[in-house]
Amino acid sequence: MLNYKHNAIEMDKIINDSIKALDMGKKEIIEIAENTRLDRKRLEDELEVLKREVFEIISEIEELEHDLKQSKKKLFDVNRDFNKYSQSELEKAYQDADNLLVKLAVRREQERFLIKRRNDIEVRIKDSTKTLKRADNLIGHVGIALEYLSGELKDAGEELDNLQQKQYLGIRIIEAQEDERKRFAREIHDGPAQSMSNIVIKAEICEKLIDKNIGEAKDELRNLKKITRDSLQEVRKIIYNLRPMxxxxxxxxxxxxxxxxxxxxxxxxxxxxxxxxxxxxxxxxxxxxxxxxxxxxxxxxxxxxxxxxxxxxxxxxxxxxxxxxxxxxxxxxxxxxxxxxxxxxxxxxxxxxxxxxxxxxxxxxxxxxxxxxxxxxxxxxxxxxxxxxxxxxx
CATH class of the missing domain: 3.30.565.10 (Histidine kinase-like ATPase, C-terminal domain)
Structure with missing residues (x-):
């Protein structure tokens, strides 16, 4: 009987310590969630700015390509009828064409950098959203655990054996839930998330090729369709594993x-x-x-x-x-x-x-x-x- 009481007191101490640890953990999770939410808002603002910059630089590239085309035509005319033009006019035609080529190359490099930066930010926003969702779920689970520990298990001395079994099962359930979340997070990250990123890139390529090379554009569209179909299949598989509809x-x-x-x-x-x-x-x-x-x-x-x-x-x-x-x-x-x-x-x-x-x-x-x-x-x-x-x- 003495040993039974000792075990009950020990269990009460464990419960109190668990409540404190869970409460601290809950506060830390809330802090992480708030910081992640602020970081996501900052990324979203930065993404909007980048989208505007990408649009502007694409428009500028289109204008430069048009100007370069006119400059090359002018250069062709100058070379064809060079007797009609002075030396300074010839030099100016060459200089204008070189300047446009350099400027176009710089703008295209800037475009590639901005698009890469935009895609990286979009991935980070998705990761932040997943982190927030997991944090919110964890806050809910920790809240339930706190309520359970603070309520029914607070005075569980006379039900020690039953309490130990429930406590163990609770730990196993939480571990199983966390393992399942990790598995689904890996599946989503390695599957649909990567596919969606590829879809964005393929769509941008198609957008650029549609007016330049219709054959290559069709090939890219076929690839885009395949990636989309595979991604949809992966999402359906993940949903089925969660609960078959x-x-x-x-x-x-x-x-x-x-x-x-x-x-x-x-x-x-x-x-x-x-x-x-x-x-x-x-x-x-x-x-x-x-x-x-x-x-x-x-x-x-x-x-x-x-x-x-x-x-x-x-x-x-x-x-x-x-x-x-x-x-x-x-x-x-x-x-x-x-x-x-x-x-x-x-x-x-x-x-x-x-x-x-x-x-x-x-x-x-x-x-x-x-x-x-x-x-x-x-x-x-x-x-x-x-x-x-x-x-x-x-």
């Missing part, structure tokens, strides 16, 4: 069919999907849970099982939805898979994936069962009650 538009079964087909094509693992007696429209909470469970299960099969084939069976038995997922992989010892709280990771790869699936099912008051032996594959069996809309958990 087909789940809302078409329902669970068509979305699962499309996902299984895509998984088979990407991995060469033969996955079959069978459905029995599931002829009712499932509630959003159930549809999303089933989709994420299948997604996580197939991900575990790909990463850990070395399986060549797998099967998924969805069937309705009275008022319960039963999902059975079987693979012919290497299997594992179910007793050896547990979440190691001290190391913040699973003792076996995939352990946290199984644990997260189990938690999803528990939220819907369902049952989760894992059967596996080394060398004999793995079977997951999930039973979820088909609850009414008003009974669905938040």
């Amino acid at each position: 087909a789940l809302d538009d078409l329902g669970l079964l068509p979305t699962l069919e499309r996902y299984v087909i895509s998984f088979k094509e990407d991995t060469n693992i033969d996955v079959t999907l069978k459905v029995r007696n599931v002829d009712v429209e499932l509630k959003p909470a159930i549809s999303l849970t089933v989709f994420r469970i299948v997604q996580e299960a197939l991900n575990n099969i790909l990463k850990h099982s070395e399986a060549k084939s797998a099967s998924i069976l969805l069937e309705r038995v009275e008022q319960r939805l039963i999902i059975t997922i079987i693979d012919n992989g290497v299997g594992f010892d179910t007793k050896a898979v547990r979440v190691n709280k001290k190391k913040n990771k699973s003792d076996l790869s995939g352990g946290f994936g199984l644990y997260s699936m189990k938690e999803r099912v528990a939220l819907l008051e369902g049952e989760f069962e894992v059967k596996s032996e080394i060398g004999k594959g793995t079977t997951l069996k999930i039973q979820i009650p088909l609850i009414n809309e008003e009974e669905a958990p938040n």
Whole structure:
């Protein structure tokens, strides 16, 4: 009993220290967000000035090109009928043409510099916007954590075991969210962001070529169309990974069919999907849970099982939805898979994936069962009650 009280006091101290650290972290994030917002405003103002300068210098280049054309014509006339002109007139014609060439070269170099500077600022503005969005999200998450720590967990001495589990899960969820944000940030930066920058450059090239070389302009437009199409495909893929829109538009079964087909094509693992007696429209909470469970299960099969084939069976038995997922992989010892709280990771790869699936099912008051032996594959069996809309958990 004495040890229990000691642990409770220790936990209260940890909570208080966490609240202080989170509060300081929140203030620092707010300060970073404000500085980023000011920096973005400064960049936006600078971008407007650069746009005006680019427009002005392009207009000046067009005038210089026109003047140079006239000067070359004059020079041609002078050379053709040099007997009609004095020596000073000949020298002036050459000098005017040289001056225009030099001035045009300088202006074109200035144009290249300004366009590069403008593109760099546009990229920095996009990066600042992403940073602000992440900062705002972090402020919200830290606020929730502060409210949670300051409220329900403030006097959690009698619920110490439950508190420790929730605290650990909270850390894992935050880590998973941050890893997911980093992954999406990398995907956006390396994919659509780079493509958009290329689109801007290609559009500028087309704009310059359209009146000079229509053939090259068409080639650049074809390249521009391909880049745009690829960028759109990347954006759609990122959106699908966040949440497949087909789940809302078409329902669970068509979305699962499309996902299984895509998984088979990407991995060469033969996955079959069978459905029995599931002829009712499932509630959003159930549809999303089933989709994420299948997604996580197939991900575990790909990463850990070395399986060549797998099967998924969805069937309705009275008022319960039963999902059975079987693979012919290497299997594992179910007793050896547990979440190691001290190391913040699973003792076996995939352990946290199984644990997260189990938690999803528990939220819907369902049952989760894992059967596996080394060398004999793995079977997951999930039973979820088909609850009414008003009974669905938040």
